[in-house]
Amino acid sequence: MFTGCPPVTAPIRIGDKWTAKIIRCLERGPRRFTELQTPLRGITPKVLTESLRAMERDGLLTRTAYDEIPPRVEYELTDLGRSLLEPMNAGCEWSRRHLPELIAARDAWHAAP
Template sequence: MNEPLAPDMFDELCPSALSPIRFGDKWAGMIIRCLEHGPRRFSELRIPLRGITAKVLTQSLRGLERDGLISRTAYDEAVQRVEYELTPLGRSLLGPMAVACAWAERHWEELLDAREAYETPASGFGRAG
C-alpha cells in the first residue's frame, strides 16, 4: 500500500500552477504527480487536489486514460473500488515534468513579474478595458 498523499502536496502558490508549460489540462500534471508512486483511488486524489471538483477530476482522468497516460481498474468487490495508475507512457512523462518544474522554480520571479505586468493596465501589457 502506498503512503497517503499529503494534503499540502500542491501549495496554492506552487510553481506548477504558475508554469506556462502544460501537460494536458490544468490538472493533468498534478494528477500524474499524484500517481507517481503507485495506484490511487479517486478519493485519495481529491486530498492534494483540494481545488478540483469531482466533475473536473473525472473529466481529467478520462482524458488521461483516453491519451494512454493512465489506466483505470475497477475491482468487483462488495463495494466497488476503482484505482488509477500511470501506464508506461504516463510514467515516461515524469522526467520531462521534473525538468519543467525545475525551470518554473528557477524562473519563478520572472514569471510572477510578467503576469503582474500583464495584469497592470499602466504597463502597456494586458487587455484593454
C-alpha cells in the same frame, strides 16, 4: 514552420489545469478516486471523472475495477504516463531557476501604463 508538429488532435493534455496535478498524485503508485480528490483541492467529482477518462483514453493511466463489495477502483500511471514525469520535472526546475525573472517581468507588465 509547423511541419514537424503533431496534428491538432494529438492526445497531449498536459497543458490543462488538472492533468499534471493528477500525474503527480499518481507518481508514487495507484490511488483510488477519493485519494485523488483530497490533494486536488478544488476539483469537482465531474471534472476529476472527465480528466481521468481522457487520460485513460490517451493511454496515460489505467483504471482497474476490482470485483469486491464495496466496489473498488484504482488509477495508475502507465509507462506512457510515467514518461511525462521527466519533462514535468524539467519544467518545474526551469520555473524554480527563473522565478525571480518571471516575477520581475510580471511586475513590470502590471506597472506599465
